[in-house]
Amino acid sequence: MTPAEEFEHxxxxxxxxxxxxxGSVSEAEDAVQETWLRYEASPTRAASPKAFLSATVSRIAIDVLRSARVRREAYVGQWFPEPLLTDPYEDPARAAELADSLSMAALLLLERLSPLERAVFVLREVFGFGFGDVASAVGRSEAACRQLAVRARRHMDAGRARFAADRRERAELAERFFDAFREGDFDGLxxxxxxxxxxxxxxxxxAPQWGESLFGAEKVARLVTAIVGPFLRIGGVVETREVNGQPGAILRDRDGKVVNTLALDILDGRVQTIRAVLNPDKLTHLGPVANAWAVVRETNRARRR
Structure with a gap:
């Protein structure tokens, strides 16, 4: 294969x-593009394009993350990763690790790690790279990478829920949830x-918040039933989709523009967390973005009718 074909593969x-x-679609795309520019400019052919390119994109991402962490500390309100609908990489042998590491909950746990710990965990635990390749990617010795991996795994394991939902059970519960969501069924929700x-x-x-952080089944169900009915009456659409490998939805206005995404954490037969991404800067890769302020104003007018 030519270098361009190797890269596209x-x-x-x-x-x-x-x-x-x-945790950012736009920054990840930029990192991949910068990796291509460096690969194209390299005067020699790598013995292993996969190892070379993976190391290059990891080093670029680590550098970007170090500066991004400063911005995230000054971020207004809760920071979530940019929602991803489809993971372009598939590996049946590591399907479980890939799906688990993509969830909003896992990405937020990764935020607690240092950039080096995060990169080592992703390369080793998620994608199964050997410690030699991991060490080359992050510029540390294999022994240091093993220590980084242990620390990262300890942090991740401490933050994970103890019992993950069966994928089919999770999908069935999410379907019932979004049926009740659309119908404004308070008791069902x-x-x-x-x-x-x-x-x-x-x-x-x-963007406006449809309620700040809410806790408790009663409050969450009451807010959802108060808002979704009027939203649907003004032409809004609740489009169920997987969001970061978890059950979720895209809410669109009457013109099909994206208002926000929802992602559900489901454990022990119940919805544990609902995460909404409303920041328009984090939604542009999903298509045209709605004016959420205008949508909320119209929704509130419909509530009062």
Missing amino acids: LRPLLFSIAYRIL RALLAADVRMVGDSGGK
Whole structure:
């Protein structure tokens, strides 16, 4: 294969590595493009294009993450990763690790790690790279990488829920949830929510919040039933989709523009967390973005009729 063909063959893997390190679709795409420029400019052919390109995109992503962490500390409100609908990289042998590492919950746990720990965890635990390749990618010794991997795994394991939902059970519960969601069925929603359910949004100060962080089945069910009915009456659409490998939805206005995304954490037969991304800067890769302020104003007018 030509260098360009080798790169295109590996592009899905490179994006998937960069996205998990960065939690940003746009930054991951930029990191992949910069990787190509460096690969194209290299005067020699790599013995292993996969190892070379994976190391290059990881180093670029680590550098970007270091500067991004400063911006995230000053971020207005709760920071969530940019929602991803489809992971371009598929590997049946590591399907479980890939799906688990893509969830909003896992990416938020990764935010607690240092950039080096995060990169080592992603390369080793998610994509199964040997420690030699991991060491080359992050510029540390194999022994140091083993220590980084142990620390990262300890942090990740401590933050994970103890019992993951069966994928089919999770899909069935999510279908019932969104049926009740569209119908404004208060009792139906409340029955599917954990008693201590959280509904949290990321607007970045650039979009309205349909309620700040809410806790408890009663409050969350009441807010949803108060808003979704009027939203649908003004032509809004709730489009169920997988969001970061989890059950979720895209809410669109009457023109099909994206208002926000929702992602559900489901455990022990209940919805534990609902995460909404409303920041328009994080939605542009999904298509044209709605004026959420205008949508909320119209929804509120419909509520009062």
